[in-house]
Amino acid sequence: MKLSARDAPGFIARPDVSRSGMLIFGADAMKVAARRKALTDALIGPDGVDEMRFDRMTGADLRSEPARLLDAIKAQGFFPGQRAVLVEEATDGLAKTFSAALDEWQQGDAFIIATAGQLTARSALRKLFEGAPNALALALYDDPPGRAEIEAAIASAGLTNVPTPAFDALSAMGRTLGPGDFAQLLEKIALYKLNDPEPLTVAEVEGLAPQTADAAIDDLIAAVANGAVPKVGVAMMRLAGQGANPTTLCIGATRHFRTLHMAAAMGGGRPEEALGRMRPPVFGPRRDAMAAQIRAWGPARLEAALSALIDTDLQLRSASRAPALSLLERAFIRVAMMRPRG
Incomplete structure (x- = not known):
């Protein structure tokens, strides 16, 4: 049967070992690995603390030796406790092998964990686990975590x-x-x-939080939004030395001013409240700084700044031979000078 994204965290934290096993699949290998590790930890202990109750194999192992899965499920351990069998990189070609193992599974056998990449709705392996009355299938998509x-x-x-x-x-x-x-x-x-x-x-x-090159981009955008004209040139030189893409910088600034404009247009309360209602919401010192920018600019000037940035973005994407970084720096300076002084 299918395991919904809403119910998955609860099951993975406290697995129901009366179930025969679970298939975890999705395009994002990191997400699949994270769910697999959490489930394994819940079954046999953190970081595989009891490897004597755990058997790991790959899809390639099963293709060359199909009986290995059923043997591992039925094997009797020397130590008490729940046992688990992990099959990584499972594919549709192993559907019959898994089908035989699920049919033979009995209470007290090892819990089966199978992981796979993206599987379509027509996938034989996916259909097997979704249709099995005593097994589960968890599909992981690119949606942000709930x-x-x-x-x-x-x-x-x-x-x-x-x-x-x-x-x-x-x-x-x-x-x-x-x-x-x-x-x-x-x-x-x-x-x-x-x-x-x-x-x-x-x-x-x-x-x-992780500090990356995005921090330098944030400094540049903050200089533009705060009207700190001298800092714009310095930040642009730093990013140019890092090989930053002018179009990417313009998109980042446009996104920031669009957020300011949307929050300013909400009305009916303080800018901090409007920023908190955004999706995703803005919190902490960044929210305070953006609220101050909204108050200083006002909706009309923010709209003018946004229009100037959009025009610049179109120029950067056109066939113009003008130096892109110089074009963008002049646009950022013009926008920064739009902010009222004092």
Whole structure:
């Protein structure tokens, strides 16, 4: 049967071993690996603490020796506790092998974990696990993780004192970072907060978040939005030395000003409240800085700045022979000078 994304975190945290097994599949190998590890840890202990109750094989192993799967499922261990068998890189060609194993499975046999890449609705392996009355199939898509998944990840990392603002900040990062990067961030935060009784804060979350070349782009966009004309040239020189793409920089600035404009157009409250209602929401020091920018610019000037950036983007994508970085720098300076002084 199918296991929904909503029910998956609960089942993976507390597997029902009266089930024969689960197929986990999806295009994102990192997501598949993360779910597989969480399920394995729940069955035999963290990080495979009891390898004596665990048997790992690949799809290639089964193609050359199909009987190996059933042998591993039925094998009797020397130590008590739930046993598990993992088959990685499973394919449709192994559907009959898995079908025989599911038919022969009995209560007390090893739990089957199969992982695969993207499988279509016509996939024989997918149809087998979805149609089996005692097995499960979990499809992982590129959608950002839901609240239940993020809550499960936070709990798995050992974080307990996470108030709503910090949770919202982590949720926003969980929707933008890859599964591996988000897991590493949670591990880093858990280590940082070890033996710290104080609640996790938004500033701590943002301070521990991965720092990449995007930070330099953020500095440039902040200089434009804050009207800091001298800083625009310095930031542009730094990014030019890093080989930044002018169109990418323009898209980033356009996205920032579009967010400011949308929040300013919402009305009916403070800019901070409007930014909090955005999807994804804006939190912490970044929200405060953007709220100040909204107040300084006002809707009319933000609309003019957005129009100028869109025109520049069109020029960068055209067949013009004008130096792209110089064209963009002049546009950023013109936009920065639109912000009222004082």
